[in-house]
Amino acid sequence: MSLSYKSYNTWSVSVRVFHWINALTILSLIFVGLIMLYKKELGIVSFEAKIGLKELHVMIGYIFATNLIIRLIFGFIGPASARFSAFLPRKGFMQSLKSYHDSIKTGNVQQFMGHNPVGKLAVTLLFTLLIIMLISGLIRAGTDIYYPPFGGAMASYVAADGVDPATIKPYKEDGVDQEKMASLKAVKGPFGKIHLYTAYFLMFLIFIHIAAVIRAEVKEGDRLVSSMISGKKILSEKPQDE
Numbered sequence: 754m755s756l757s758y759k760s761y762n763t764w765s766v767s768v769r770v771f772h773w774i775n776a777l778t779i780l781s782l783i784f785v786g787l788i789m790l791y792k793k794e795l796g797i798v799s800f801e802a803k804i805g806l807k808e809l810h811v812m813i814g815y816i817f818a819t820n821l822i823i824r825l826i827f828g829f830i831g832p833a834s835a836r837f838s839a840f841l842p843r844k845g846f847m848q849s850l851k852s853y854h855d856s857i858k859t860g861n862v863q864q865f866m867g868h869n870p871v872g873k874l875a876v877t878l879l880f881t882l883l884i885i886m887l888i889s890g891l892i893r894a895g896t897d898i899y900y901p902p903f904g905g906a907m908a909s910y911v912a913a914d915g916v917d918p919a920t921i922k923p924y925k926e927d928g929v930d931q932e933k934m935a936s937l938k939a940v941k942g943p944f945g946k947i948h949l950y951t952a953y954f955l956m957f958l959i960f961i962h963i964a965a966v967i968r969a970e971v972k973e974g975d976r977l978v979s980s981m982i983s984g985k986k987i988l989s990e991k992p993q994d995e
């Protein structure tokens with residue numbers, strides 16, 4: 754039987770630009786994050802290098818954060834493929850999941866212009882983790898090295914009476930009120946744990962995400978990878994979500 758292919762405009766420019774900036778910044782954040790975690794084993798011992806790595810991570814973090822915040826705004830006001838309604842599970846979702854699952858079993862896999870139902874779940878989970886990384890990262894940047902947006906307030910909080918907060922330096926005790934520093938550390942610790950364990954979970958999901966995309970590309974003929982570059986999907990069947 755001969756198949757007839759049709760091209761569909763799938764992902765808007767905003768979704769594609771977000772996706773690749775997101776992928777690049779996350780990979781860089783993981784790379785620098787892992788160096789920070791294993792600095793001793795890597796022979797990085799100087800205090801300046803330790804702080805320098807944190808600053809580099811936070812700078813890349815700001816690009817990641819700006820990109821994510823713009824994407825979240827587009828989730829409300831952007832084109833159809835960027836809207837939250839394009840992936841957040843809604844009424845009838847369980848039914849569509851079941852019917853997609855059944856179609857895989859029969860071998861005649863349903864095709865979609867946007868995300869397939871499993872993809873919708875994955876994207877929802879990924880966005881949730883990214884938001885947790887964004888919030889915990891910004892809080893960590895403020896409480897650990899006094900970087901914006903919360904760093905100014907944190908330095909003012911820990912500065913001893915009469916000390917200019919601008920003179921407070923990360924990991925230095927000069928001019929610091931010890932009691933306030935102890936309570937800042939009590940807040941900083943849990944956010945550090947959230948940041949680290951969410952990063953591990955995210956690395957695991959990124960691995961699954963890449964494996965699933967390759968599987969869809971090879972088995973379902975979705976041309977998912979090229980569609981995230983060109984914005985077009987070429988499908989052999991009428992998509993379920995046309």
Ligand code: HEM
Pocket residue numbers: 779782783786787789790807810811812814815817818883886887889890891893894895897898945948949952955
């Ligand atoms: C998906 C995005 C991100 C990933 C995968 C990531 C990953 C990591 C990892 C693996 C660490 C090392 C954990 C540790 O040393 O305990 C770390 C630490 C850190 N991250 Fe992120 N990060 C992300 C986003 C951000 C953002 C947006 C910011 C802030 C702008 C940020 C700020 C920090 C800071 C300040 C630390 C150092 C904390 C410390 O030394 O205890 N991160 N991050």
